[in-house]
Amino acid sequence: MTTELAQVKVRRKGVWAAAITLGVLALAVLVVPPIVQLDQQLVDLRSAGLAPSLAHPLGTDEMGRDVLLRSLYGLRVSFMVGLVAALVSMVIGGLIGLAAGSLGGLPDRLLMRVVDGFSALPHLLLGIFIVAMFAPSPYAVIVSVGVTHWTTAARIVRSEVLSLRERPFVEAAVSGGASRARVVRRHLLPHLAPHLLLATVLMVPHAIWHETALSFLGLGLPPHLASLGNMINDGQRSLLSGDWWSSFAPGLFILVPTLAVSVLTQHWRDRLNPRTRSELSL
Amino acid sequence: MLRAHEITVRYGRRTVLDRVSFDLPPGQVVGLGGPSGCGKSTLARVLAMMLRPAGGALSVDGAQVRGWRQRAPRELRTRVALLYQQPRLAVDPKLRLREIIAEPLAAMGRPDESRVGALAAEVGLTGDLLTRRPHEVSDGQLQRACLARALTLDPGYLICDEMTTMLDASTQAYLVAVVNAYRDRTGAGVLAISHDEVLLDRWADTRAELTGAGSPPGMPSPSPAPL
Known part of the structure; x- marks a missing residue:
């Protein structure tokens, strides 16, 4: 019991650390660009390749631009792209999963074969194929990530709907004259919402990674735009000359929020599970 | 009349109800007993149109039931109300x-x-x-x-699937009185499913017993007697 209690305490500290980290990052991303008012695009060749110092805490890149400032701008862009892409994939997947689970029978089988088909394709390759059809822009990345990542949401929603529709309270609603649409609106969606929200939050860092990968390959966001992928791509040229910070900082800005989101969503998942919820409240 | 004719229900390979026929006339309380797992709740779900049987027919006041759950016409499925054993799940x-x-x-x-x-x-x-x-x-x-x-x-028919099992005696008596008053007022038919012999003896006008298709081999599996 003492060990369990200690584990819960450690886990709780981890959750707080993750929440504070994410909060600070969110605040920095939201507040710094409008307040600092520095031109993160401004080229200053006299300051090119400066190592981290008090004036430039994370150094400067080969164009003399401040890496910390550009990383914050990059995280802001990547976060917005990741969030919208995650929402797009959740809406597509949620609707398909809801339709499959609540209709059942032939529509369910047909929709799930489509899901299987999409899942069988390597989604990064499919994403590259989709994004290559458009000119580099945030919208192209959003479409590419959104269209290739809805299958997980579809499976989550379908399995939840299948479980919910067999519960006596849903049966009682049907018996009381509720239409299919009413059952979905009144009884299924409120129970699905926490799971969908969790899946969306989990999807955001994943979408950021994809945005980064596409931008790194030169297919994502336009090269002049400060995004984490573009910065890592630019920074790799400086690595050979020993300027490790140009790639390190954007890499850190991908890794840290991803880990923080992972810790928080794990805690959230535990809270959704009644068995672990009782352990958490020890 | 809520009439089930030769209803068969299978869960996988297991036959839970084997050609069970059952009539629930309006204005009467029919008590249905039987051992655990004999298919009483399954029969209740079929009668409420919430479970499609593998075979047999169900009619409500002469109207044949052709769809189940949401596929059953709304006016038909709201004619039969089902009360569950565990209110917390319902x-x-x-x-x-x-x-x-x-x-x-x-x-x-x-x-x-x-x-x-x-x-x-x-x-x-x-x-x-x-x-x-x-x-x-x-x-x-x-x-x-x-x-x-x-x-x-x-509803014209009320199916009480062990609705009083988890309750104290006074609540039990109160709910049965409410159901009886409703029956007297509207002439609805009531199917009272219970393990409680004393309750069924006091409450039901007629009794039926379900021994279940899952009876040991050689044992007959009688249907509730048509009323």
């Missing part, structure tokens, strides 16, 4: 008691607050309880809400 945990009782009226597009209040009073629920959620009330109070919900649309 209510949406996110709704308040008032919303739970009002749910069938809202689903039919004719919300009626005064009717909800009258039904709540009839089953013995006070106004303050109606604002609570299921986890804030007892099983007995929740079953009262379920009974009020079942009576909301004035």
Whole structure:
């Protein structure tokens, strides 16, 4: 019991650390660009390749631009792209999963074969194929990530709907004259919402990674735009000359929020599970 | 008359109901007993059109049932109301008691607050309880809400699937009295499913027994006697 209690305490500290980290990052991303008012695009060749110092805490890149400032701008862009892409994939997947689970029978089988088909394709390759059809822009990345990542949401929603529709309270609603649409609106969606929200939050860092990968390959966001992928791509040229910070900082800005989101969503998942919820409240 | 003819239900390879015929006439309380697992609740779900049987036919007041669950016409499925053994599973945990009782009226597009209040009073629920959620009330109070919900649309047939099993004697007696009063007032047919022989002896006008298709080999598997 003492060990369990200690584990819960450690886990709780981890959750707080993750929440504070994410909060600070969110605040920095939201507040710094409008307040600092520095031109993160401004080229200053006299300051090119400066190592981290008090004036430039994370150094400067080969164009003399401040890496910390550009990383914050990059995280802001990547976060917005990741969030919208995650929402797009959740809406597509949620609707398909809801339709499959609540209709059942032939529509369910047909929709799930489509899901299987999409899942069988390597989604990064499919994403590259989709994004290559458009000119580099945030919208192209959003479409590419959104269209290739809805299958997980579809499976989550379908399995939840299948479980919910067999519960006596849903049966009682049907018996009381509720239409299919009413059952979905009144009884299924409120129970699905926490799971969908969790899946969306989990999807955001994943979408950021994809945005980064596409931008790194030169297919994502336009090269002049400060995004984490573009910065890592630019920074790799400086690595050979020993300027490790140009790639390190954007890499850190991908890794840290991803880990923080992972810790928080794990805690959230535990809270959704009644068995672990009782352990958490020890 | 709620009439089930040669109903067969299988869960996978296991036959739970084997050609069971059963009639529930209006205005009568039919008591249905039988050992655990013999298919009483399964029969209740079939009669409420919530479970499609593998074989057999069901008719409600002469109208043949051709679809099940949402595929059953709304006017047909609301003619039969089902009360579950475990009220806690039978209510949406996110709704308040008032919303739970009002749910069938809202689903039919004719919300009626005064009717909800009258039904709540009839089953013995006070106004303050109606604002609570299921986890804030007892099983007995929740079953009262379920009974009020079942009576909301004035069903012609009420199937009580061990509705009093988890309740104390006074709540049990109260709910049975409410059901009897409803039967007397509307002439509805009531199927009382229970293990409680004493209760069925006192409550039911006629009795039927279900021994189940899962009986040991060689044992007969009689259907409830047609009434």
